[in-house]
Amino acid sequence: xxxxxxxxxxxxxxxxxxxxxxxxxxxxxxxxxxxxxxxxxxxxxxxxxxxxxxxxxxxxxxxxxxxxxxxxxxxxxxxxxxxxxxxxxxxxxxxxxxxxxxxxxxxxxxxxxxxxxxxxxxxxxxxxxxxxxxxxxxxxxxxxxxxxxxxxxxxxxxxxxxxxxxxxxxxxxxxxxxxxxxxxxxxxxxxxxxxxxxxxxxxxxxxxxxxxxx
Amino acid sequence: xxxxxxxxxxxxxxxxxxxxxxxxxxxxxxxxxxxxxxxxxxxxxxxxxxxxxxxxxxxxxxxxxxxxxxxxxxxxxxxxxxxxxxxxxxxxxxxxxxxxxxxxxxxxxxxxxxxxxxxxxxxxxxxxxxxxxxxxxxxxxxxxxxxxxxxxxxxxxxxxxxxxxxxxxxxxxxxxxxxxxxxxxxxxxxxxxxxxxxxxxxxxxxxxxxxxxxxxxxxxxxxxxxxxxxxxxxxxxxxxxxxxxxxxxxxxxxxxxxxxxxxxxxxxxxxxxxxxxxxxxxxxxxxxxxxxxxxxxxxxxxxxxxxxxxxxxxxxxxxxxxxxxxxxxxxxxxxxxxxxxxxxxxxxxxxxxxxxxxxxxxxxxxxxxxxxxxxxxxxxxxxxxxxxxxxxxxxxxxxxxxxxxxxxxxxxxxxxxxxxxxxxxxxxxxxxxxxxxxxxxxxxxxxxxxxxxxxxxx
Numbered sequence: 001x002x003x004x005x006x007x008x009x010x011x012x013x014x015x016x017x018x019x020x021x022x023x024x025x026x027x028x029x030x031x032x033x034x035x036x037x038x039x040x041x042x043x044x045x046x047x048x049x050x051x052x053x054x055x056x057x058x059x060x061x062x063x064x065x066x067x068x069x070x071x072x073x074x075x076x077x078x079x080x081x082x083x084x085x086x087x088x089x090x091x092x093x094x095x096x097x098x099x100x101x102x103x104x105x106x107x108x109x110x111x112x113x114x115x116x117x118x119x120x121x122x123x124x125x126x127x128x129x130x131x132x133x134x135x136x137x138x139x140x141x142x143x144x145x146x147x148x149x150x151x152x153x154x155x156x157x158x159x160x161x162x163x164x165x166x167x168x169x170x171x172x173x174x175x176x177x178x179x180x181x182x183x184x185x186x187x188x189x190x191x192x193x194x195x196x197x198x199x200x201x202x203x204x205x206x207x208x209x210x211x212x213x214x
Numbered sequence: 215x216x217x218x219x220x221x222x223x224x225x226x227x228x229x230x231x232x233x234x235x236x237x238x239x240x241x242x243x244x245x246x247x248x249x250x251x252x253x254x255x256x257x258x259x260x261x262x263x264x265x266x267x268x269x270x271x272x273x274x275x276x277x278x279x280x281x282x283x284x285x286x287x288x289x290x291x292x293x294x295x296x297x298x299x300x301x302x303x304x305x306x307x308x309x310x311x312x313x314x315x316x317x318x319x320x321x322x323x324x325x326x327x328x329x330x331x332x333x334x335x336x337x338x339x340x341x342x343x344x345x346x347x348x349x350x351x352x353x354x355x356x357x358x359x360x361x362x363x364x365x366x367x368x369x370x371x372x373x374x375x376x377x378x379x380x381x382x383x384x385x386x387x388x389x390x391x392x393x394x395x396x397x398x399x400x401x402x403x404x405x406x407x408x409x410x411x412x413x414x415x416x417x418x419x420x421x422x423x424x425x426x427x428x429x430x431x432x433x434x435x436x437x438x439x440x441x442x443x444x445x446x447x448x449x450x451x452x453x454x455x456x457x458x459x460x461x462x463x464x465x466x467x468x469x470x471x472x473x474x475x476x477x478x479x480x481x482x483x484x485x486x487x488x489x490x491x492x493x494x495x496x497x498x499x500x501x502x503x504x505x506x507x508x509x510x511x512x513x514x515x516x517x518x519x520x521x522x523x524x525x526x527x528x529x530x531x532x533x534x535x536x537x538x539x540x541x542x543x544x545x546x547x548x549x550x551x552x553x554x555x556x557x558x559x560x561x562x563x564x565x566x567x568x569x570x571x572x573x574x575x576x577x578x579x580x581x582x583x584x585x586x587x588x589x590x591x592x593x594x595x596x597x598x599x600x601x602x603x604x605x606x607x608x609x610x611x612x613x614x615x616x617x618x619x620x621x622x623x624x625x626x627x628x629x630x631x632x633x634x635x636x637x638x639x640x641x642x643x644x645x646x647x648x649x650x651x652x653x654x655x656x657x658x659x660x661x662x663x664x665x666x667x668x669x670x671x672x
Contacts, residue, residue, distance in 0.1 A: 024508035027275060027515065034276070034457035038450055052269070059272055060265035063523065066516035067235075075517055076233035077571050081613040083231040098231045105240040109261065112254030116262075163262050190233050 019069045026062045030055050050131040057129075057159035064166030071102075071173040078190030091187055098189050099178045106174050110167040117164045120157040121145070128153035217537050220245045220528075225569075234571055235517075238578070239524035242531045249535065260530045264523035269453060270376040274324075274369050274518065276456030279511040280437070280463045281323035281332075286507055287467020287474050289434035290332035293318045294340075296424075296431035303418035306408030308344060309354050310401050312337040316358035317397040318431075320365035321438045322459075324372070326609050327620045330359030334624040345414050348625060350407075353635035356621040357643060358400055360606035363572065365393035367441055367456065370605055373522060373573040374598045377529070377580040382452040383445050387661040388595045392603065395656065396646050403642050433470050437462060446664065464504070468494070474503040518573060525577035532581060542586045552590045556600065556651050559583050563601060567608020568615070575608075576601055592654075599657040603647050610636050610643070 037051035070076055083094060120127060125145045128134075132154040142150050180186040220241055227237035239261075246252025265271070284290065297315035302308050315333045323329055334355040341351040363370040366386030375382040407413065419427075437459055444455045468475035472485035476494040479485040488494060498504060532538060545555065562583075566575050580601065587597045609617040612633055621636070622629045650656060 020509045021505070023512035023516070024505045027279060027512040028504075028508050030272075031276060031279060031457050031460050034272075034454060035461045038454050038458055042449075055272060056266050056269065059275065059519075060262060062275070062512060063265060063516050063519045064262075066512065067520045070513065070516055070520070075513060076235065077517060077521065078231060078233045078237075079228045079569055079613060080231060082229045094230050098227075101227055101230070101232050101240055102236050105236045105243065108243055108254055109239070109258060112256075112258035113261075116255045116258040159266075160262065163258055167258075189231055 019066075023062065023066050023069065026058050026066075030058045030062070033058075050133060053129055053131050057132075057162075060159065061162045061166075064162040065169065067166065068169035068173045071170060071177065074186075074189065074191055076190050080188060080190055083188060088187070092181065092184065095181050095187050095189065096178075099174060099181055102189065103171065103174045103178060106167060106171040110164070110171050113163040113167045117157065117160050120155075120160050125155055125157060126151075127156045129156055129159065132159075216245070216249055216535060217532075217541075219248070220531070224528075228569060234574055235521040235524040238521070238528045238574065242524070242528045245531055246534075252531075257527060260527050261523055264526045265519070268376050268526075270372060270382055271519070271522065273367075273372050273382070273453040273456040275511065275515040276453065276460045277324040277367055277369055277372070278328075278514050278518075279508065280456065280460040281325060281328045282507045282511040282514075283460065283463035283467050283474075284319075284322055284434065284437075285328065285332040286503070287463065288471040289322065289431075289463070289466065290315075290319060291336060291473075292427070292431040292434055292471070293322075294333060294336050296427040296435075298340075298416065299419040299424040299427040302416035304405075304408075305415045306404045306413035307415045308337070308341050309346065309350070309404045309408075309413065312341065312351075312355055313358040313397055313400050313404065316355065316361055317365060317393065318435065320361040320363075320393065321367075322434065322441075323362055324367040324369040326360045326362035326606070327616050329362035330355060330617055330620045331624060334359065334621060338625045344416070348627060349631065349635035352621050352625040352627055352632050353637075353639050354400070354404065355624075356610055356617050356632060356636045357639035358397070359617050359621070360609050360643070361393055361397055363609075364389050364396060364599075364602055364606060366390065367452075367459075368602065369518075370572050370576060370602050371598065372452070373576050374580055374601060377577045378584045378594060378598075380594050380598065381665075384595050384661040384665055385598050386442065386445065386452070387664055388599050388657040389602065390660055391656050392599055392646075392650050395649070396603075396606075396643070399642050399646055400639065403639065433466050434463075464498075464507075468498040468501075468504075474507070475501045478503070518571070521571050521574040522577055525574040528578055529581050532578075538582050538585050541582060542589055545586055546589060550586075550590075552592055553652075555583075555586060555590055556592070559587075559597075559600065560604060560647065560651060563604035564607060564611070567605055568611050568613060570608075571616070572605035572608060576605065593658050595661055596654040596657045600647075600651050603643075603650050607640065607643050607647060610640050 033051050033055050037048045040046055040048050083091060086094060126149070128151055130153070134151045134154045139150050177186065177189065223241035223244060224237050227240060228234065232240070243252065243257055246257070294311070294315045297311040297318065298308065300311070301314055302311045304310060312333065315337060316329055319329050319333050323332070338351045338355055342348055366389045368386070368389060371385040371389060372382055375385050440462060441455045441459050444450050444458065445452055450458065467473060468477065469488060472478055475498045477486045477488060477491060550558070563575070563579060566579060584594070584597065588594070609615050612618060612629070618629055618632050618636065622632045625632065
């Protein structure tokens with residue numbers, strides 16, 4: 001029985017594509033911004049003020065949004081020794097319990113995240129980041145959110161939105177997993193052979209025969 | 215008592231197949247509900263602060279990315295060629311070259327499984343070709359690969375430094391000598407095995423071949439200088455060093471080695487010269503190979519950091535409930551000296567390391583044992599190295615030993631056979647663990663000499 005959901009329709013392939021590109025782009029941006037800051041310091045003798053804060057927030061976005069993708073692809077690490085040794089019937093019940101635990105986690109965090117974020121969007125929308133400049137487009141929202149006052153730096157509700165968005169997506173993905181387990185299409189929540197996949201991704205290029213005199 | 219409930223919950227959740235990250239997070243939330251008036255908002259905030267509040271952890275994605283570019287970009291192959299031309303003419307030479315290559319790659323990458331994949335895929339096959347048994351080859355590489363987290367840079371060290379607030383730079387320096395000694399002990403083991411089993415040696419390569427191999431590998435090995443020289447020369451922080459390493463590895467892979475990206479050789483043709491295709495300077499940044507490397511590194515980062523973030527929630531719960539203090543008092547009251555304490559730490563980590571991902575385990579165990587260690591006068595850097603070496607052994611012992619799974623895949627063996635194959639070499643690592651645990655000067659000498667004595671703040 002396959003443990004990871006293969007994209008069935010063109011639409012889901014498309015969504016995979018978007019998620020994968022997003023992960024690549026965020027990590028790429030983090031690296032380039034940090035690198036550019038080093039260059040700016042030594043070559044141009046100045047600092048990119050917003051570099052550090054931006055990278056840190058991108059980091060949060062990468063992980064909090066990305067984790068739902070990893071749930072979808074069953075890429076999370078765990079202990080499968082006990083579960084795989086169970087007879088199929090019991091195994092399904094145990095896995096169902098595991099999904100229930102995951103759902104409890106994600107729903108609780110989803111509630112906490114929205115409760116954490118909403119004040120930043122509402123009464124504390126004036127609360128700004130330390131150094132990140134604010135895009136002009138966002139100022140259009142100022143009349144509605146910030147009593148007409150323009151922000152001088154990016155307001156915090158933008159980076160913090162990773163939390164509610166990420167946890168909502170996570171809940172959605174776990175609901176999907178639960179549905180697949182109920183229908184008997186999936187019987188494990190974790191990557192049972194994470195190693196194989198790692199080799200497939202990291203090793204296929206390294207596995208070329210040793211070249212001499214290259 | 216409370217602590218047993220907490221860890222009991224974690225273990226039960228792990229056993230029914232809940233991912234590690236969620237086991238840690240859910241147990242913490244449940245614990246807060248049972249034992250105190252926990253608030254979900256605080257938990258959510260702790261989760262976000264795992265990223266926003268820990269600048270040190272930011273080094274991890276960059277080190278993973280650098281290591282991905284190096285594996286797909288042909289750095290590993292060139293390091294192996296260099297290692298073979300350096301040492302393979304001795305009896306058991308290819309095995310020694312394998313260990314040597316693992317040590318060199320470990321000095322570029324911060325992860326053990328990545329080291330096994332990068333070096334193992336090539337070396338295990340090569341060893342079998344010249345007559346080594348599959349078991350011997352897999353056992354050696356599986357163990358030597360664990361050096362990935364001991365020889366700097368190291369992801370696990372970054373996590374330890376972030377968890378207990380010590381300097382990443384010091385941790386990296388502290389890993390140098392233990393790493394060299396561990397590698398040396400494995401090589402001595404091979405030399406002895408070569409005498410007993412009459413292992414094959416390779417023909418000695420010419421000096422020209424050695425020189426060519428060395429200069430070719432030099433582009434990749436220069437990263438060691440960038441990373442360590444950059445950090446200790448005060449040029450950049452460890453996080454920046456990691457980002458620079460990632461960009462450098464990208465440039466080398468695309469424009470010097472040309473094993474990936476727009477200049478990569480197509481169907482046996484030689485790699486394309488940059489002069490013939492100057493637009494590659496731009497297209498390389500958006501090439502599908504680049505995107506794939508970024509995505510794979512990103513995915514690994516997400517999985518690892520979600521575990522660490524949830525371990526930080528658990529840590530938050532532990533400190534909130536003053537559990538470390540309670541344990542410290544209990545242990546001191548029981549009359550534990552430094553030696554018994556270190557044995558307890560070893561046992562705790564060895565058992566824990568069999569079920570948990572190393573970084574997550576460090577985040578949880580470090581705050582528990584750190585205050586006791588300080589009370590007993592154990593050096594925080596030394597404690598960190600002990601933990602890292604324990605994690606190394608954890609990676610080669612079932613059931614969660616990540617290196618075992620990776621080696622099984624690389625060598626196309628069953629995990630059970632890899633466990634058996636790794637066992638004798640694992641014995642060497644045990645002796646090494648005892649050495650590192652009770653001879654602190656191995657770890658502390660280099661950082662103290664280079665950065666001055668440690669100022670310990672409790």
